[in-house]
Every structure is written in C-alpha cells, then in structure tokens.
Amino acid sequence: LEAATKAGKVRAPTHVVSTICDDRGEEPTYYGVTMSELITGDYGIGDVLALLWFKRKLPKYATKFIEMCLMLCADHGPCVSGAHNSIVTSRAGKDLVSCLVSGLLTIGPRFGGAIDDAARCFKEACDKGLAPPDFVEGLKRQGKRVPGIGHRIKSKDNRDKRVELLQNYAEKFFPATRYLQYAVSVEEYTLGKAANLVLNVDGCIGALFLDLLSSSGAFSAKEVDEVISIGYLNGLFVLARSIGLIGHALDQKRLQEPLYRHPWEDVLYTS
Amino acid sequence: LEAATKAGKVRAPTHVVSTICDDRGEEPTYYGVTMSELITGDYGIGDVLALLWFKRKLPKYATKFIEMCLMLCADHGPCVSGAHNSIVTSRAGKDLVSCLVSGLLTIGPRFGGAIDDAARCFKEACDKGLAPPDFVEGLKRQGKRVPGIGHRIKSKDNRDKRVELLQNYAEKFFPATRYLQYAVSVEEYTLGKAANLVLNVDGCIGALFLDLLSSSGAFSAKEVDEVISIGYLNGLFVLARSIGLIGHALDQKRLQEPLYRHPWEDVLYTS
Amino acid sequence: LEAATKAGKVRAPTHVVSTICDDRGEEPTYYGVTMSELITGDYGIGDVLALLWFKRKLPKYATKFIEMCLMLCADHGPCVSGAHNSIVTSRAGKDLVSCLVSGLLTIGPRFGGAIDDAARCFKEACDKGLAPPDFVEGLKRQGKRVPGIGHRIKSKDNRDKRVELLQNYAEKFFPATRYLQYAVSVEEYTLGKAANLVLNVDGCIGALFLDLLSSSGAFSAKEVDEVISIGYLNGLFVLARSIGLIGHALDQKRLQEPLYRHPWEDVLYTS
C-alpha cells in the first residue's frame, strides 16, 4: 500500500485513496464482492457492513450479532436527545435528511456514544488483569465514571432487556466471552454501590465486540486496537439509530404536527 | 387518534405526539413488538424498519426486498458527492458523526434522491394509463426529465447490475409488478432516444416499491399516496448509503490521510 | 464567462468554477478587494457580505441595513426550534459546530425561512399591481397563507419592535420603499381579519430587500429576479441566527447542563 500510495502521490499529490470498494468495472464491488454475489449468495446487511467497514468477510454468528445490535439500537423512544431533535426539525417542515442529521448530531459522549469508550476501558483493564474494584476506584480517583455502566431508568431489578438478549446470544454462539465476563464482574461491583449502576446497552455491546474481534480469529491484535482506537463501534450505534430517527421524522410528517416551540414556562430565564 | 390528540392537547398544548414506539414499559417496543420477540422470533432489519416506518408487519418477501435495497444502495464508490464529502470531512480530522452527516447532506434531487420522484411520476402516469411516449414527451414539454431514467456511465449494453437483480427478485416473489412493467416500457421508449437513458437504480426501486405497496394488501390506496407524497423512499436510500459513508470515513482514518485541499489548477477562477 | 468556462471545461471536464474570491495571489481578495483595503478602508461586515454574496460594492446605507438585519435576527430566545435544538445538542456534550448545525437545520419554511417567500410573493403581487385584498384572497383560494404575515405572539397592539426599527431606517435612508408600502397595505388588510396578522420580521426584511435591490441602482431587473429566485435572503437569516445559536450552545456549556431528555409526561404515546 505504502509504495502504491507514494507512486500515486508522485503522479498527483492531491488525489484520493480509497480501499473499500470499486465502482469502475462491470459491476460495483464491496471489498471485491460483486453485487450479484451479494444477492445470490447468502449475504445480509451485516455482511455488507463487514465488507465496507472491516474489509473482510466475517463468520455468520458475527454478522448476525452485528444485525442484532442494529435491531436493538434502532430506537429508544421519542424522549432521548436524538429523537427529540429529529422530531423538532421534522415539525419545522424540513426535508428528511435534515431531520435525520439534526438528531444524529446529538450522538456522542453522553448519548449513545459510550460503546467505544466502554470497549476502550474494558479492554485496557481486562488485558492488564485489573480487579474490578481497582478498575472502578481507579477511574473514580481520576474523577471519571465507568463508561457503559449506569442507566437513568433501568436498575438491578428492572434490567434492560436488550442487554440480556445480547448476553444470551453471545454465550451461545461466541467462541469466547472473556470481556463480557469482565464487564459483568465490574457490574457486580458497581451494583454494590447503587442499584442503577447496571451494565447498559453501550457497555454490553462494547464488551461483546471486544470478544467478537479477539475470538473470531479474523483480526490481529493490532487490528483490534485500531478498530477500538478509531471508534468503529459508535458507527454501529449511529447506523442503527438512523432507522429510528427517520421513523420519528416520518411519524411527525404523517401526523402533520405544527412547528415546535418549547414552552416559556419550562425555561428558567436567569443571568 | 384525533380525539386522543385533542384530549392530550387540552392537557398540555405544547406536548409531543409519538406513535411508532414505546419505551416506558418493562421492555421497549417497536410498534408494539417487544425486544424479546424481535430477537427470539424470525425478525430482521427489514422488519424493524417496517415497524418503525410503516407501523405494520410486512410479509417476508417484502422485508427481504427492503433489505436487498439497503444492501444494493449501501455504496457506489468514493467519487459520488456523498462519499466525497465524507472523505473530505474525515480527512479534516472530524468525528464519525460529522463525516457521515457532511456526506448525507448531498443526498437530494440530483444524488440518490430520485426514488420518490420516480415513484411519484410512474404512479401518476401508470394510474392514468398514459402511454410511455406521451408520458416522456409530456414531461419534456414541461422542461423536465423523467426521474429514474438515465445514468452517466451505465447504458443499454452495460446495464446496472443492481437494477437487474432487483427486477429478477420482484418478478419471482411479488404478487404483481404492474409499475415495474410500466417503468420498463418507459425505458424501452427512452432507449430509443439515447443509449444511456436506462432505468436506473432509483427508478427501479421507486417502481418496485409502488408494486410492493399496492400489491401486498398491507396498505390502503390512501396510505400508498401518503407514503409516496411524504417521501419514505428516499429514507431508504439515505439509510442504505449511511453504511457506505461510514465505511469511507473509517477508511480515511485508517489510512491516516491528511487534510484535503482541492488543487488550485483544477479550479477556474473567473468572475 | 460562458466562453471561459467552456475553455476551462475542455481542459478538465470535472473542474470547479469559482467567481467570488481569489486566494492565489500575494493577498486573498474578496471579489477583487484585498484584505489590506478591507481593513484600512472603511469596510464592515456588511461590505464583506456584499462582495462575497452579491459580487459588488453596495452604498453605505445598504450595507448598514444588512448589518441591522444581522443584529436584529441574531437571536429570539431559547424556545424557538433552532435555539432549542442547539441547546439539546450542547447538553449532549457535542462540539460547537455540531451544536450550531443541529439548530441551523430547523431553519426553513416554518422557522425563519419566510423572508425569501415573502419577497417572492410581494414582488409578484406588487409588480402586477394586485390590490391587497385580491392578493390575500387569491392566496387563500389556493389554500396558502401570506408569507411574512402573522405572528404567534405579536399583534396589532403589541408590535414587533424589530419591524418598526427596520421600517424607520428604510424610510429615512432608502431611495424608495415601494415594496414596503405594499407590504404595509397588505398588513392593513389582514389586520382587519385578525389582530395577530401583523407584518412580521421575515415579511419586513423581505419587502425592504426588494426595495434595496430595486432602488439602489446596483442591480438589473434580471439580477433582482435571480437574487429572489435563488434565495439569498434566507442566507441572511441563517447567518444572523448563527450568532444566537452559538451563544446558546456556549451558555449551556458554561452552565454545565446535563443531557436533556424530554419528559415522558409531556408526550402523548398513541398509535
């Protein structure tokens, strides 16, 4: 690659390099797989994602897991930041892309974006062999919360069903669930602190992706690090939630809801 | 609904109305279907989309068709407007959401956004029983092109494989393909004018969605009109292409490409 | 230009054409005006905008009017769609650009975007010499409202101060205010229908921009049409409101407000 790039750079120093697909031949391909093969073979959306994001084919249990994540993260009601902004924009009469985008832009550290953070933390701690209490208290000393732990509404006795479903699937089909087990042991410790400090859906996906990446045999250790450090996993949440955001935008258009204006009496004007 | 809304409005005139999902109970639901049912039953991403966008379950051949559209529209190379803008934004070192969004915003009348237009035009013409030449020449007299017809690169002898694959699927599994047949007869006429005036992927999806909506028995005539006039179908392209745009953004980060600057010599500075 | 473009096109069919500025020489220029001249001469932000958007110098009263519009439209409280979405995004912990953008995307037909519509309608009606009642009732027959007329809160006896201030300025400094007078005569008629059908700030800016464009002597009739049909004037609202949206985003960060979640009890969940 390096050499090819350099060769290319000599020819035209401002060009673009692209490695995931090719649209020049008879048929477009996704990392070498033609459209015909995609449709006639046993491919699904998870496989398309594996080709375009990870540049490889992944085993069936892995692409099915990706699809499960997409399904479970597709929506979480009209009240969360993303759905709310998409609803407001739709009620302002804007086109579908603007509605979607206005909601997507709220995804980040506090909303949905904890998957990569959780993966990063769990990986580092588990690889180091840090005991859960040391891990949690270590973060606390730095003034940080454990990403992927805690839920505003869910609690020990009112588990997030999505977490359970993913957990069961992985235990059944994954070659190993070392990182999930670590996350669960962290949850055990935090549940001792407060009942709502459960492993949330971000934390669960983060841990299970680590298991998928490291136990599937399809990624080198260096590649796993790259995936985690670049932040592919938030991409998964973003893609999944797009389904819900578009759904909410369409919903408002169907209902012909008028322009939203936040109620004056719900605002504290101060200085 | 009307009454319920009114009742609600009395209580709180600035509230929000939402009809596609519920996140308040034991388990979140998508139009009444619980997460557990989604995962343990035979549901896929197409079904999630059907629930959140169309507010109903659709037959297997229909949700599979939706998934095929998502797969075939996921990417079309690094040169198209959307991928290009995502690449530029990724090379500016921005977060994944910003990269995706910058590309999505190019989707519209000229790029990918012709699905709804095509559906609208084919529906009106076909329902009226307009002969293809009259339809095409009628649009021409208004100074308009037929949406869903024409491709910069593909032509009569170099068909877009994606169109063929969708066509074959529909002919095999759809109860009826009246609108597709109409679109094909339009293509026959336009191919007489120029070799690149083929039915493109937008036109094909537009026509087939009309067939799906009107032959599945799941939608009333009024509901079909609503879907077409609100513009659900572009939503499909937007969701599909998000997979590719995220793929391109990740690709540039992996390659550690530097800031893009369009070459001066490729710009005509004039006044 | 045409010839130059063609000449250019021959050389490189995919190039870019740009006519508003030049960054290749000793100093960047805005439509031929160097940075040094901008700073040492008597230029302001209104002049920069005139150069980059309208490609010409405009008289002082005109650029001062543009600056007044920017000042008066900079903000309108935290409750309107744009500010609200920026606030929600800021509370999600996102970067400043994402916050701004999430709010900007609500600007359109129902929020702030009526300036161009108003200008379009007032121009057509006034140029045709349509009497105000005929104009208003004509739109009504088409099921349309008069753009630039009506305010949720302001009314006959509680005028929008911003409208008054712009009106006074124009009467003092503009060579002619024919379109404004027309808009006022429309308002007189609509106020007979309901007390809140006042000329709003969008309508007032729309009408006065028509006066500015057509009485300044700087634009041909064809150029005025182009400005109105392309929609420059919404650009003005967009730029102005960016000041307020950034202000709101910074405000939330300063206050360290937590993630926003719309209250469940304010949502009507129905189907």
Add this chain to the structure above:
Amino acid sequence: LEAATKAGKVRAPTHVVSTICDDRGEEPTYYGVTMSELITGDYGIGDVLALLWFKRKLPKYATKFIEMCLMLCADHGPCVSGAHNSIVTSRAGKDLVSCLVSGLLTIGPRFGGAIDDAARCFKEACDKGLAPPDFVEGLKRQGKRVPGIGHRIKSKDNRDKRVELLQNYAEKFFPATRYLQYAVSVEEYTLGKAANLVLNVDGCIGALFLDLLSSSGAFSAKEVDEVISIGYLNGLFVLARSIGLIGHALDQKRLQEPLYRHPWEDVLYTS
C-alpha cells in the same frame, strides 16, 4: 444563579436554563439590551456577539477587533475543505442550509479550528514563563506541533497579510499585547527551523484574544480560563467562515453548475 437554578429544578427537573437573552417582554433583549437600544445606540455586530457570547458590553476597540476577525476569516478561497464541501453540496441541488452545514462540519482540528488550541498552548506556556525553544521542543518531545504555527503556502518572505493587519491593529489599540509578543517570539524560533513555520491567522487570533481577554479589564482570570477551555474562539472562525460558505453555495447556484463527481483518474483504488 446556583440557588435560582435549584429552585427551578425543584419545580420542574427537566426544564431548560437560559441566561443570554429574553424574548418574553415588550421587546426581545440580548443580555438585557433592548432591540431599540441596539439600533438607536452605537452598537454593531461585534457588540451583539459580545452580549450573546460573553454576556457583557466590551469596549469599542474590542468589538471592532472581533469584527475585523470576522471580516478576515470570512473566506479563504474555494479549495479549502469547508468551501469545497459547500460547493459540492450546492451542486447536488440542495438547499442553502444544507450547503452551509456540509462545509461547516469540516471545521475542526485541522481546518480553522486551531484558534482555541493556540490560545490554550500560548497561555499555558507564557503564564509559566517558558522560553520559546523550551516550549517548542517540549511539544515536539510529546510528538505535537505548535498550534497556530505553520502554513502550507505562506512563508517568512510571503507573510499572511491577515496576520500583519491584526497585529498592527492590536499594537495600536490594545492596552497590552503580552501574548502576541510571546507568539511572535515563538515564531522567531520556529522560523529558524523552516521558512513556512510562520505565525498563522489562527495563532495570531488566538494570541490576540488572550491579550484582549486579559488586558481589557472585563474578565476575571477565572473567566479567561473558562473562555479558553470551553472554546469560544473557534466559534468566531465558524461564524466568520459561514459568510464565505454561503457565498460559495450561492455562487454555484448562480452558475448553475451540475452535480460534482470526483474524477476516477484522481483516485487511487487500492486495498
């Protein structure tokens, strides 16, 4: 404030707090200043920005400096990332807001976003009394470049005029230019390394804003830290460049440029 907020929170835990403006009274106000006062008094856009962002009136030399920054950063040609993406989106036939936004999203660490970084670094180093070589070499040891230093095109003998103009203004009107002097001494050192390691416009604005904030007497030391750590200064670049991005989008619409497609031959397809 704290108490008021708490009081408010008790009443309605999900409300919004807002401190920069008020739209409830007879006239909207920006941090207490009415629209009438804005227009009849000697206020400009810089003053509006000071009220809505900094929540205070600033002396004339300061708001004039803010306006100069807005003017000088309004545009930098069609080739930079932001203008390029806005041009591509405009050529895709999208509305003005989408065009602007698609360009804005490229602003960040590598494009235009260095103002805050530069301010942060210069402040820390200068406050500590670090000698320029120690500062530069210290960053180098951490593998970091000095933000605000270096330009692709400009160099020692081909200075960026914008930097010079800002520098001259500050030396004439600012009470003190301690941080600028520090930045210049850093530049002296880096110019010894390479001719293009000049103080760039980001670095210059960053340093001068530090001087403005700390010498105007309007901000406490804690407030200066807050401004720098929250990142107000990038907001300035974002607002300024919006003028240019809208200009570029309008330009393409006026030229009726067709859909942009990046040339195949400028892309290195590899794997």
